[in-house]
Amino acid sequence: MPPLSKTHTAKAQTIVYDAITVKREGGFAFDVWYHSHYIASALQTGKMLNVQCYVSPLRATYVAVFESTHTAEALEHLLAEPHHDSIVSTERHIGCFMNEQKAPTDSDPFHNASLLYPVLFRVPPEGEKEFNAWYDEEHLAILLRSAHWPYCRRFKIHQAKTNDWTHIALHYLTDLRALESPERDEARATPWRARLAKNDWFKGDYRVLYRIGARREAP
Numbered sequence: 001m002p003p004l005s006k007t008h009t010a011k012a013q014t015i016v017y018d019a020i021t022v023k024r025e026g027g028f029a030f031d032v033w034y035h036s037h038y039i040a041s042a043l044q045t046g047k048m049l050n051v052q053c054y055v056s057p058l059r060a061t062y063v064a065v066f067e068s069t070h071t072a073e074a075l076e077h078l079l080a081e082p083h084h085d086s087i088v089s090t091e092r093h094i095g096c097f098m099n100e101q102k103a104p105t106d107s108d109p110f111h112n113a114s115l116l117y118p119v120l121f122r123v124p125p126e127g128e129k130e131f132n133a134w135y136d137e138e139h140l141a142i143l144l145r146s147a148h149w150p151y152c153r154r155f156k157i158h159q160a161k162t163n164d165w166t167h168i169a170l171h172y173l174t175d176l177r178a179l180e181s182p183e184r185d186e187a188r189a190t191p192w193r194a195r196l197a198k199n200d201w202f203k204g205d206y207r208v209l210y211r212i213g214a215r216r217e218a219p
Helices: 027-043 125-143 176-180 182-187 191-197
Strands: 005-007 014-022 050-056 061-068 087-102 115-121 151-157 167-173 209-211
Touching (some): 027 061, 115 176, 125 151, 167 176
Antiparallel strands (some): 014 061, 050 209, 115 167, 115 209
16 A cells, blocks of 8 residues: 655644534524625634535534634634524634645545544543554554545644543545445554543544535635
């Protein structure tokens, strides 16, 4: 198997992972507000390069992943808390870039992937070194062998508080079959993962998100 491609993001050093869960009956009025006002105003701040928008029908959650060249500190108070009658809850994480890995391919996995599979973890300081080594050296090496799992970017969450998420992995998928693939089964059945899974903190939050439209660039 050819070696995985390890590259560094040329532009974005920070992301804002912005999730809004809405009432099921929010409907068209929320969609208009979200895309035409909320997302648009964030892009107009001048600190966002672009945004990819996703939705989880299962959770009735809209997720925007903003890309920025600014530091996490500069973005911390940038986005106003969203207000709309349909909103049930919000969740926002500012992630500082750690690394990315992609399977060897001629296509652009970032733009071609129609699914985002974010995974959030709470990793204590004493477990971070081994967790990062496992994720980068073994876990992704197996997952990215799947034809439907071409790309992953990992971020450390800025100013994570006690019991809050500390790390987020953004997996870009081209097909849901990736989640039922032999490669995923193999990645979840290694001795290294089994050793980590004995820790109480080793339980992530897994979501499947469907991309809404194309990436939107800042004006």
